[in-house]
Amino acid sequence: MKAVITVTGKDTVGIIADVATECAKHGANILDITQSVLSEYFAMIMLADINQLTTDFSNFVDTLEALGKSRGLVIHAMHEDIFNTMHHI
Amino acid sequence: MINTQDVLETINMIREECLDIRTITMGISLWDCVSEDTDRLCDKIYDKITKKAEHLVKTGSEIEKMYGIPIVNKRVSVTPVSLIGGAATPDGYLKIAHTLQRASDTLGINFIGGYSALVQKGMTEGAKNMISIIPEALSQTRNVCSSVNVASTKAGINMDAIALMGSTIKRCAYLTRDENSIACAKLVVFANVPEDNPFMAGAFCGIGEPDAAINVGVSGPGVVASAIRRAGDCNLSELADVIKKTAFKITRVGQLVANEAAKRLNTPFGIVDLSLAPTPAVGDSVAYILEEMGLESCGAHGTTAALAMLNDAVKKGGVMASSHVGGLSGAFIPVSEDAGMIAAAERGALTLEKLEAMTAVCSVGLDMIAIPGDTPEEVIDGIIADEIAIGVVNTKTTAVRLIPAYGKKAGESVSFGGLLGTAPIMDLNTYSPARFIKRGGRIPAPIHSLKN
Incomplete structure (x- = not known):
């Protein structure tokens, strides 16, 4: 199972490090990252393997959302299937 | 690999x-x-419902988290109570309504449907007893929803049943006069009622259904309106394609959620309902789609044609996205639940007659329309008969959910809060159909029902 983690907000130092640390803490293995910064606006999409997750997925979602809030970012973690089913036949 | 554009599109649709x-x-x-x-x-009813749906709310919340998509309502529909009650007295049927409410409270669900009767050809004693107590049942409970199927293309129109519904609706309005006649919002009169509909107030578990099934309804008018806006000034063939592609994506999410819910609840998947269901939230309106298609206001001449195309394109896009499609499957046009419809009615662009024409090309019918509280019951019967005739002759589902708001007049409005929204009270033609209604009996099934 994989999760797609999206992070958007104002660019500051250490966003990727913080999100990656949180993922590592809960056993999510990062597989791929694409990110861009457009006039101070930061957008990142991360694909993570969640098979070895040490907490349940809904806790993981809440933790990332809370991390986002504390840093003024919006962070969503969603199961990859919603993207696959919506965009691929 | 997941495409960045796809991820952003999905997140934008949801947020x-x-x-x-x-x-x-x-x-x-x-x-x-x-x-x-x-x-x-x-x-036995209480035990069965609370056992079967024990994990429904919890599972719904888990799926919501997993896919990051809100699941607004968790509901239960049951076998029509008039059939299960059988020999019960009116008091007995009232007890069943309270039992359904108690089960709903225990489960924490939003609505429970199935306080229903199927009387398209005639009424059993049980059905009569149940219909007679609907106003008390709906005014004494909060989450119980009721429906009465008074006609079908095969059976024709039961005018005796329709003649009962006007007074039943008015009594519902009276008994909940302190709450804007809200009981009327939980009662719907049908022709050709579907037996696997997930939407309220008309949901029930039909007589040919399995012991339990998961039925899912999606909501995406805002997504369709945005896609049309992005398409710009293209012609209608191209616009139909845009709507189809969008409907496909929306429905796929519905199917995904339905499969997951069925698996987790160990219950067979029933259907996905393709209906575009609006909410009173700004940007979640079917009327805005029609206006985005090029109408100055919903209700303008051209509305029926635009709605016909929308409804057809939604079905064509949705049908390939789901393994089983059912329920009502069409665009909904409930006035109080749709910000654009409310605005159109308030500015006088949308009338009851136009709404009636619109129901001929979409699901589901005259829905959540507030009318003056002093409307005679025969006029309500007449409105129902007209709407039901459209369904019977066109071999489609139609329905009527009217709120004769007690003590209020045309031009005022009633507010129900939540998904039920706010309804401007619409003016009516009050010339009397009383003599026609009083004739009673049945309007025979149309000739094209004889297909065998």
Whole structure:
């Protein structure tokens, strides 16, 4: 199972490090990252393997959302299937 | 690999364009609860519902988290109570309504449907008893929803049943006069009622349904309106394609959620309902789609044509996205639940007559329309008969959910809060159909019902 983690907000130092640390803490293995910064606006999409997750997925979602809030970012973690089913036949 | 553009599109649909799953509805058969003793029947009904749907709300919340998409309502629909009640007295049927409410409270669900009667050809004693107590049942409970099927293309129109519904609706309005006549919002009169509909107030678990099934309804008018806006000034063939592609994506999410819910609840998947269900939230309106298509206001001449195209394109896009499609499957046009419809009615652009024409090309009917509280019951019967005739002759579902708001006049409005929204009270043609209605009997089934 994989999760797609999206992070958007104002660019500051250490966003990727913080999100990656949180993922590592809960056993999510990062597989791929694409990110861009457009006039101070930061957008990142991360694909993570969640098979070895040490907490349940809904806790993981809440933790990332809370991390986002504390840093003024919006962070969503969603199961990859919603993207696959919506965009691929 | 997941495409960045796809990820952003999906997230935008959910966060900005109000895409959500309107409801996961578990249909539960109550046939095995039948008992001669009403108390025993009620105990068995309570036990069966609370056991079968024990994990419905929790599972819904888990799926919501997993896919990051809101699941607005979790609901239960049961076998029509008039059938299960059988020999019950009106008091017995009232007890069943309270039992359904108690089960709903225990489960924490939003609505429970199935306080229903199927009387398209005639009424049993049980159906009569149940219909007679609908106003009390709906005014004494909060989450119980009721429906009465008064006609079908095969059976024709039961005018005796329609003649009962006007007074029933008015009594519902009176008994909840302190709450803007809200009981009327929980009662719908049908022609050709579907038996696997997940949407309220008309949901019930049909007689040919399995012991339990998961039926899902999606909601995505905001997504369709945005896609049309982005398409710009293209012609209608191209616009139909845009709508189809969008409907496909919306429905795929519905199917995904339905499969997951069915798996987790160990209950067979029933259907996905393709209906575009609006909410009173700004940007989640079917009327705005029609206006985005090029109408100055919903209700303008051209509205019926635009709605016909929208409804057809939604079905064509949705049908390939789901393994089983059912329920109502069409665009909904409930006035009070749609910000654009409310605005159009308030500015006088949308009238009851136009709404009636619109129901000929979409699901589901004259829905959530507030009318003056002093409307004579025969006029309500007449409105129902007209709408039902459209369904019967066109071999489609139609329905009527009117709120004769007690003590209020045309131009005022009633507010129900939540998904039920706010309804401007619409003016009516009050010339009397009383003599026609009083004739009673049945309007025969149309010739094209003879297909065998």
